[in-house]
Structure formats: C-alpha cells, structure tokens
Amino acid sequence: MIYSKTLDPDFKHLISKEPGGERIKRCFSCGTCTASCPVREVTDRYNPRKIIRMALLGMKKEVLSSQFIWLCSSCYTCYERCPQNVQIPELMNAIKNIAVREGYTPPVMKAQIDLLSSHGRLLEITEFENEKRTESQLPLLQSRIEDVKMILKELGLYHEEEREPS
Amino acid sequence: MKKNGNHPKNNVYTLFLGCTVPVRTLNYEIAARKVAKALHIQIEDISDFCCCGYPIKSISHHAYLLMAARNLALAEAKGHSVCTLCSSCGGSLAEANYELQEDKELRKKINEDLYRWFRLRYEGEVNVFHFARILYQEIGTREIEARVRADLSSLRIAPHYGCHYTKPSAIHGRPEDPENPKSLDELIRATGAQVLNYEDRLSCCGGGVLAMDEQVALGMAQKKLDHIHVQQADAMVLICPFCSVMYESNQKKIEKLFQKEYKLPVLFYPQLLGLALGFEPDELGLKMNRIRTTDLTKKIVRKPD
Numbered sequence: 001m002i003y004s005k006t007l008d009p010d011f012k013h014l015i016s017k018e019p020g021g022e023r024i025k026r027c028f029s030c031g032t033c034t035a036s037c038p039v040r041e042v043t044d045r046y047n048p049r050k051i052i053r054m055a056l057l058g059m060k061k062e063v064l065s066s067q068f069i070w071l072c073s074s075c076y077t078c079y080e081r082c083p084q085n086v087q088i089p090e091l092m093n094a095i096k097n098i099a100v101r102e103g104y105t106p107p108v109m110k111a112q113i114d115l116l117s118s119h120g121r122l123l124e125i126t127e128f129e130n131e132k133r134t135e136s137q138l139p140l141l142q143s144r145i146e147d148v149k150m151i152l153k154e155l156g157l158y159h160e161e162e163r164e165p166s
Numbered sequence: 167m168k169k170n171g172n173h174p175k176n177n178v179y180t181l182f183l184g185c186t187v188p189v190r191t192l193n194y195e196i197a198a199r200k201v202a203k204a205l206h207i208q209i210e211d212i213s214d215f216c217c218c219g220y221p222i223k224s225i226s227h228h229a230y231l232l233m234a235a236r237n238l239a240l241a242e243a244k245g246h247s248v249c250t251l252c253s254s255c256g257g258s259l260a261e262a263n264y265e266l267q268e269d270k271e272l273r274k275k276i277n278e279d280l281y282r283w284f285r286l287r288y289e290g291e292v293n294v295f296h297f298a299r300i301l302y303q304e305i306g307t308r309e310i311e312a313r314v315r316a317d318l319s320s321l322r323i324a325p326h327y328g329c330h331y332t333k334p335s336a337i338h339g340r341p342e343d344p345e346n347p348k349s350l351d352e353l354i355r356a357t358g359a360q361v362l363n364y365e366d367r368l369s370c371c372g373g374g375v376l377a378m379d380e381q382v383a384l385g386m387a388q389k390k391l392d393h394i395h396v397q398q399a400d401a402m403v404l405i406c407p408f409c410s411v412m413y414e415s416n417q418k419k420i421e422k423l424f425q426k427e428y429k430l431p432v433l434f435y436p437q438l439l440g441l442a443l444g445f446e447p448d449e450l451g452l453k454m455n456r457i458r459t460t461d462l463t464k465k466i467v468r469k470p471d
Contacts, residue, residue: 018227019227019228020227038369038370038372038386039370039372039375039382039386041386041389042372042382042385042386042389043379043382043385045382046382067378070224070375070378071375071378071379071382072374072375073329073370073372073373073374073375073383073386074329074330074374075329075333075369075370075374076329076330076333076334076344077329077333077368077370079333079334080333080334080335080344080345087334092224093223093224093227094227096224096225097224097225097226097227100224100225100226105225106378108377108378109224109225109377112221112222112377113222113225116217116221116222120216120217121185121216121217122185122186122217122221123185123186123188123189123190124189125188125189129188129189132192133188133192136192136196136451138192138195138196138199139211139213140213141183141188141213142213142214145214145216147216147236147283147284148216148217148233150283150284151229151232151233151236151279151283152222152229154279154283155226155228155229155232157222157225157226157229
C-alpha cells in the first residue's frame with residue numbers, strides 16, 4: 001500500500017532539474033525499457049519502468065535509498081527504444097547523483113571514489129605495469145594523476161581525513 | 167567538422183587507453199598498435215590522461231564532465247582526434263564531448279573550473295572515435311582484404327559488439343543502426359574468417375553492474391557464452407576490454423558457478439586482424455589471452471608471399 005501522505009510531489013521536479021533527469025515527466029509507463037532490459041532478464045530486482053513510476057509518484061526515500069537504482073548496466077538499449085525519449089540511463093544517473101547528495105552512496109562506489117582520488121584511475125599503474133610496458137616496447141604511463149583528486153576534493157566528493165589508513 | 171560520428175579522415179590519432187587496457191588487457195594494446203602501424207594509422211600518446219570519467223558519472227555529473235573535459239583539452243592541445251580502444255571510454259568521452267559542444271553555457275562553466283585548477287581550456291574541437299570505427303571507416307574492408315596474408319577461412323567467429331560502440335547512437339552521429347550493426351561483422355569477414363549469427367548477439371556483457379552485483383553481471387555474461395557455445399564457435403571477437411573481462415577473465419568463474427564448460431577463446435579484433443595480416447601470435451600478445459588460442463591459430467594457413 002502506498003500512502004499519499006508519505007509522498008513527495010516535488011521529487012519529480014527535483015529530478016527534472018538534474019542533468020540527465022530533464023525528461024522524466026514524459027514517461028507514459030509503456031514498459032519498453034523493462035521489456036528490453038538485459039539486467040531485468042537476469043534479476044527482477046531491476047525494473048526501470050517501476051523505478052520511474054515510483055519517482056513520478058513521489059516515493060523519494062524508497063527510490064533514493066534503494067539498491068535497485070544502482071543496477072542499470074548502462075547498455076543504452078532502452079535509451080534507443082524509448083518512444084518518449086526519456087533517456088533512461090541518464091535519468092538513472094540523475095537519480096543516483098541526488099541519492100549521493102542525500103547520503104545514500106553505496107560502499108562500492110565510495111571505494112571507487114577512493115581509487116580515483118589515489119591514482120587518477122580505477123586501476124593503479126605501478127612499476128610492474130610500466131616494466132611490462134617497457135618489455136613490450138610500449139610508452140610509459142604516469143602512475144598518479146593528482147588532478148583527479150583535486151576535482152573530487154573541490155566538489156566535496158572526497159574527504160581525505162575520512163579515508164581509512166591503508 | 168565538429169560533431170562526432172562523421173567519417174574519421176585524419177590518419178593521426180591520439181590514443182586514449184583508459185584504466186582497464188594497460189592493466190588488464192595489454193594484449194589488446196599490443197595488437198592494436200601493431201595493426202595500426204601496418205595500416206599506416208599514426209598513433210600519438212599523452213602520458214597524463216586520467217580516467218575518462220565514466221565511473222564517476224553516477225556520483226556527480228559535474229565531476230564526470232570535468233574529468234572528461236580535462237582529457238579532451240589535453241587532446242585538443244595536440245591537435246588530433248582521439249582514438250579509444252575501450253568502448254566505455256569512447257562512449258563516455260564522446261558523450262561529454264557532445265554535451266560540451268552543444269551547450270556553450272555548460273562549456274563555459276566547465277572551462278572556468280578547468281582553467282582555475284589546471285590552466286586548461288576546452289574549445290570543443292576534438293572528435294572521439296573507437297579504433298574499430300577508424301578501421302571500418304577510414305581504412306575500410308577492401309583495403310583490409312587486399313592486405314590479408316593468411317588464410318583464416320576455417321575460423322568460425324562470433325562477433326560481440328558491446329554497447330557503447332554504437333549507443334547512444336545520437337551522440338556517435340548514428341554511423342550505423344544500433345539495432346542491427348554490421349561494421350564488426352564486415353571487419354571480421356574482411357579477414358577471411360566466417361561470421362556466426364547467434365541468439366541475442368547485441369546483448370550487454372554485464373560489466374556495468376559487476377562492481378555492484380557480481381552474480382547479476384556473471385549471469386548476463388553466461389547467457390551469451392551459452393548462445394555462442396551452441397554455434398560451435400572457434401572464438402568470440404570483441405572490441406572492449408571490459409567485455410573481455412566479463413567473457414574471458416571471468417569465464418572460468420562462470421563455468422564453475424553455472425556448472426558449464428565453454429573454453430571459448432576470446433580475441434580482440436586487432437588480434438584477429440593481425441593474424442590475417444600475417445603477424446605471429448606472439449607479436450599480437452596472444453600468449454596473454456587467458457583461454458588458450460593455440461587450437462585456433464593452428465587452423466590458420468599462411469599464404470605464400
């Protein structure tokens with residue numbers, strides 16, 4: 001049962017102001033996204049039509065705190081097929097951006113932010129990689145890119161003092 | 167020529183490696199550089215490219231644009247189009263590029279941060295192409311056919327397009343129908359190998375959800391391995407390091423989890439092309455492929471010079 005008192009009618013407006021979320025109100029729930037979705041084929045925990053419907057109804061807390069918004073694989077199949085051009089993978093990112101600001105970042109994403117801040121990349125380039133590159137006559141790569149840490153720090157996405165000592 | 171997706175026409179490119187290629191699929195890079203040289207595509211490098219920005223997109227759109235724009239600004243200073251090996255990097259950079267080219271106000275905002283922090287500025291003058299797109303559109307299948315030095319006609323190959331190579335089609339300038347792409351089929355056929363059709367050939371590898379939910383991701387990859395197995399393919403050929411992580415690096419795990427046996431070799435297209443051009447398997451990093459490729463390479467007959 002959904003109780004109207006618990007709904008936030010402004011949630012859809014909040015989403016539509018977010019980059020990527022602009023087209024949410026166009027959705028008429030046809031379900032082409034869900035029917036096309038390769039993630040949905042494997043698990044019923046991800047259902048884009050349902051997520052959009054919940055968001056339009058104003059189920060803010062349920063949507064933002066859920067795990068399911070993080071299960072889009074960004075394959076863009078629904079993006080190509082949506083008759084209303086809702087651009088669902090971008091919409092999911094808009095919702096996720098709001099979830100992050102409201103404090104619902106999943107631990108695995110926090111770990112990715114840490115990696116990016118430390119190395120400027122998701123996977124660290126160590127001496128080992130550069131040795132292999134030398135052996136294979138490939139140009140060497142920089143092992144650290146401080147600029148990424150700067151971006152993440154300046155935007156308040158990375159707080160050095162919160163990092164666990166390694 | 168500002169918009170992406172037009173024909174790549176310049177044969178000098180700045181190579182964007184991204185995070186996965188240099189650490190997990192060096193064989194892809196080795197083979198790509200070999201075939202690029204053989205086909206007179208000149209590759210330049212920028213050692214301080216950072217992550218393309220894709221992983222941060224779900225956290226902050228602004229941070230994503232800044233990371234992508236930093237890379238694009240560095241490439242712009244070099245003056246060449248960007249060539250990516252990773253489809254995800256290609257999609258991510260092309261998408262950010264599209265936004266920054268279309269929306270001047272947004273570009274101004276991003277440039278303020280780029281300049282304040284890094285003394286960089288991006289004017290929207292760079293094009294981003296996937297290496298396979300360059301091979302298909304700039305070199306072309308006829309040229310490839312003319313250069314084939316080995317007989318691959320006994321090989322049965324299952325193409326895997328992946329997602330970001332063709333989609334979202336609007337930001338790539340819709341170079342082909344994303345629901346029925348043909349470029350990889352034709353590139354494989356140009357090497358002389360046979361192209362297999364199989365169920366759900368355009369489905370996603372699952373890589374995008376691997377970090378969030380391994381079980382779901384492996385389930386997605388398993389379906390495709392199953393469909394290709396039915397066709398008795400000699401190999402799967404793909405063009406993205408992350409797809410390869412799903413189908414090759416995780417193949418044993420998938421076999422164990424789902425009680426199946428595939429032993430399906432997974433090659434990067436430049437490796438297959440390199441074999442056709444007459445390179446030795448070792449020159450193309452085939453030793454680094456985790457699923458043995460020797461049964462496949464034994465079937466190749468070198469043509470007399």
